Amino acid sequence: MVQAYNFLASWQLFPEKCNFQFGTVPKSGNYKIESIKNGHEISVSINWVSITNDAFYSQYEVKPDGELHPFDNQEIADSVKATIVNSSTIATEFIKNSEVVLHVLKEILANGYLKVTQKGLNENKETFTNVEVYHKQMSVLPYASSISGVAIRPTKEGVIKHKALTAMEEQTNMQLDQIKQQIELLARQAQEINKRKELSLMIYEATLRFKPQIGHTYHLYEQNDGTHALSLISPREWGSGGGYQQFIASVRLLADHTWVEV
DSSP states (O other), X not given: OGGXXXXXXXEEEOGGGOBOSSSOOOSEEEEEEEEETTTTEEEEEEEEEOTTOOXXXXXXXXXXXXXXXXXXXXXXXXXXXXXXXXXXXXEEEEEETTEEEEEEEEEEOTTSOEEEEEEEEOTTSOEEEEEEEEEEESSOOSOOXXXXXXXXXXXXXXXXXXXXXXXXHHHHHHHHHHHHHHHHHHHHHHHHHHHHHHHHHHHHTSBOSSOOOTTOEEEEEEOTTSOEEEESSOHHHHSSXXXXXXXXXXXXXXXXXXXXXX
């Protein structure tokens, strides 16, 4: 089971990256792979939510030793064979009446995503290929997906869990959005304070020939020698520029003795 370590996680579906030829296309999904029975078997649980918000759940266990083993749900398959090809590939075959009715290939891609390719036969004995792509998540989210016929059926438990987890996700997302807005506000305030600090340092290093008054507006200029000077006179009033090299900004002194550009 060491080779299966990369697969042991909860994986959330990327609906926009998937391609379905058979079954109902889910709007969201989760694919959970766990190690059970002291690492000798793998448990696969599949949850998904349809476009009409119906919750579905399926679970099965396989022993990835490359041997045939009886499958619990005889309606789906008589036996199952799972093989760990390498550390990034697991192949599973579901067999009924000596015929492979579904082949599932799980692959860890170079970008870390999980790709699940399902090839099987529909009720008309026509072949289909469904490709699902998942990304790893830190915890089980409220929904999940797999649409080909490995015992996926709506259950009361699945509906109850879906409703509860959906409510939980909505509440936590709302709280996270509020925190995000607060962080963004604090970031903007920090930028404003830093901007006022830099402007204030520039002004207090400038030439001052008068005592500035709180709430009053003054005008900052760059002098010919590269230093700065604070003046009572605006660029309009100077006419020819007042002998300064360039006008920097009009500024106002605040009560905390910082300066703000106006």
